Amino acid sequence: MISHAFQSPVVHHAPAFQVQPTSYLTKAKKPTARAFFWTAALAPFTAAVRTRAQAGRCYKVRKVSDKGFGAIALEPIASGQLVAEEEPALRWSGAEDEAELQECFDALSVQQKEALLELEDAFAERQGKTILGIARTNAFQAGEPSDPLLEEEEESRVLYLELSRFNHSCLPNCGVSWDDREGMLQVYAERDIAAGEELCLYYQDVRFPTPVRQERLISLGFQCACPVCVAADPVSDERRARMQQLIEELEESEDEKALELIQETLRLYDEERLTVISYRKMAAYKAYAHSMSLGNLSDAARWAKLAYKYCLQCHGPYHAQTKVLRAHANRVRS
């Protein structure tokens, strides 16, 4: 039995739309995450992780320093490459429902339970791991965070056996994308990666200075040991604090001002070598929307094309957002 009070588990997700999108993309959302949630509260468990990238497996999970396991690139990986994808081993309605998590776990076979109990539990106490601690350490959010349907509905959480082994970095080289079409979570390379490099995701928005990031990650059960946190560079902290300010200022700004702020945001991402493609995609998309609003069609076309390119890189060609952005890119071109 789970003994301590349920707190929201760590929720790794593709933070592409943490900044609320304007209406163009919101309209394109579809109710897919919800559609299969209740019918598959307990997703079919597969002994072998099914991954499209399996044939040419480009990484290996192994022990990495003091972070436990991690994923290491076995070969050079190009930006935009699909690195891994996996079906959930466990799905439950999430947020506050400890009882449902326990119920879903209890319904698994012994083998399935054993596999899940192998995962890291950052909250384990003397009596050992609990499924709650494992969920808090490893859970991903089902669906894209900004999906209005998910915001209105109870959020669901998912646990993966292999993707749970990817560590966090505040300067990540990979990002996750929720694949509604197949109900899988995918990992895409967000920059070119050399063989031997660790593949790292970002468990939360990294556009905050070190003390804020650290505090948020400690609440997820660990002290971040990524190179940016270890360096604690005041210049980097200043840039990241400004990035957060810009997110807020952008919400309040008229078109012309907003376009200036977006340019500044992109400059800061470059200076910080922050290659999170979903941040850039959102910036390009917003710039497209503001350019359209100003009637500047040639700029709008350029931004729409860029947003589409970024979307392809972080979500692949079949994702709902990619299709929407492709349509926008085609529309303003014609």
Ligand SMILES: C[S@@+](CC[C@H](N)C(=O)[O-])C[C@H]1O[C@@H](n2cnc3c(N)ncnc32)[C@H](O)[C@@H]1O
């Ligand atoms: C989702 S698991 C990642 C895989 C984990 N390393 C394992 O061995 O299964 C999250 C845990 O990994 C470790 N971890 C992940 N990213 C880290 C980081 N940047 N710094 C230190 N520890 C990290 C922490 O122990 C955290 O609770």
